[in-house]
Amino acid sequence: MGSKKREKQENGTISKKPKQLACAEESCTPSTSGRGYTVSIAVAASCIENAQNLELATLLAGQIARAAAIFNVDEVVVLDDSPAKQPGHVSSAAALFARVLQFMETPQYLKKALIPMHPDLKYAGVLPPLDAPHHLRSTEWGPYREGVVRRSAKGEGSFIDVGLDKDAHIPQASLMAARQGVRLTLSMGEQPLPATVQGQQVLRGQLALPTDPRERGGLYWGYITRIAPSLQAMLEQCPFYGGYSLTVGTSERGERTPACQLDLGAFRHLLVVFGGPQGLEYLNTCFDQGSRTIRSEEAILISLAFLQPAVTAATAPPQ
CATH class of the missing domain: 3.40.1280.10 (SPOUT methyltransferase, trefoil knot domain)
Structure with a gap:
């Protein structure tokens, strides 16, 4: 991703990407159904x-x-x-x-x-x-990503290091019980969704269960x-x-x-x-x-x- 600036639409989605995150060949092609065993x-x-x-x-x-x-x-x-x-x-x-x-x-x-x-x-x-x-590179994008909590505060949600040039952010309402240094599995969506929280550029994410990539996406995790x-x-x-x-x-x-x-x-x-x-x-x-x-x-x-x-x-x- 580098440090290049992106043009954004009013709704926060990306309209142009000077350097687009590549979809990981294996990580972004889950099976048609999850694996239950x-x-x-x-x-x-x-x-x-x-x-x-x-x-x-x-x-x-x-x-x-x-x-x-x-x-x-x-x-x-x-x-x-x-x-x-x-x-x-x-x-x-x-x-x-x-x-x-x-x-x-x-x-x-x-x-x-x-x-x-x-x-x-x-x-x-x-x-x-x-x-x-789940060992995604900094140039790859996947629907799920592992991260570690950098900081978490009431009213601010949590900022998660997911190995990209921007932290992921999850709201406090979906956080449950994450503390600094805790490893989490995040659902990141099919494409980057940038946002600004407390003046910091972040990527939107949602807390997921560690089993979700396997059970829902058919991914080995x-x-x-x-x-x-x-x-x-x-x-x-x-x-x-x-x-x-x-x-x-x-x-x-x-x-x-x-x-x-x-x-x-x-x-x-x-x-x-x-x-x-x-x-x-x-x-x-x-x-x-x-x-x-x-x-x-x-x-x-x-x-x-x-x-x-x-x-x-x-x-x-x-x-």
């Missing part, structure tokens, strides 16, 4: 603990984050199975894993405001970005990250209403069902679990493997690719 993966933190150093551990976590984004995963659960974990505490491996996952998922223009500096993130800056639909101290907590602390309706475990010793014959049926919230070196005795997604072992980052890519046709063919039951 979610896909979660649970990955054992021990895969990070087995890495030889911090740089390799960071690379491994980044590869898993990329796999999650490629296959439209909505939640990544870090299963804290570290043998060195102290009772009631999170292991260093699980904490590192979760920090890198959160760093990768956060849009580039929000990292400074939302991700505090930490030794675990020493090498995170060199990881390849997710380039997900990143994943949430949580740490589960046990298998029981992994299942019981599901953040989705009604809990997981289908759970699938993976193992080279599991059932050998060809992908073309796999039928997951109707589900609303799917959880795919990747265990530690011992695996889980459920579904084999890589037949006749040539290596004695399949690494976690490899298993995730293989399994999600194996499951994708069945996932996309499944329909979410009515709520």
Whole structure:
């Protein structure tokens, strides 16, 4: 957008744009209908603990984050199975894993405001970005955008940094409970709607639910990250209403069902679990493997690719 001035009509819409925001190719072409189901993966933190150093551990976590984004995963659960974990505490491996996952998922223009500096993130800056639909560039426009509250005051509404040359503004009536530094999902409309609030040039926005881009627009909108101290907590602390309706475990010793014959049926919230070196005795997604072992980052890519046709063919039951 730069600093070039725009000519505006009396109603505030743009009549001329010297440099128009381009519609992001993927972000601005949602499916004709929203997606009602979610896909979660649970990955054992021990895969990070087995890495030889911090740089390799960071690379491994980044590869898993990329796999999650490629296959439209909505939640990544870090299963804290570290043998060195102290009772009631999170292991260093699980904490590192979760920090890198959160760093990768956060849009580039929000990292400074939302991700505090930490030794675990020493090498995170060199990881390849997710380039997900919610990681919009400053030259792109989309119907939704992630932002962080710059300031909020009674009677003024809230000014939100959305990675553009102008802040977005939402009125206090639609704000609910946003504070400075809080991450929000905003509905921005199909084109920029400029306005002037308290003498500041802003873009009009509306507060949206974090699930709106997926449920209403059919857009992939990143994943949430949580740490589960046990298998029981992994299942019981599901953040989705009604809990997981289908759970699938993976193992080279599991059932050998060809992908073309796999039928997951109707589900609303799917959880795919990747265990530690011992695996889980459920579904084999890589037949006749040539290596004695399949690494976690490899298993995730293989399994999600194996499951994708069945996932996309499944329909979410009515709520």
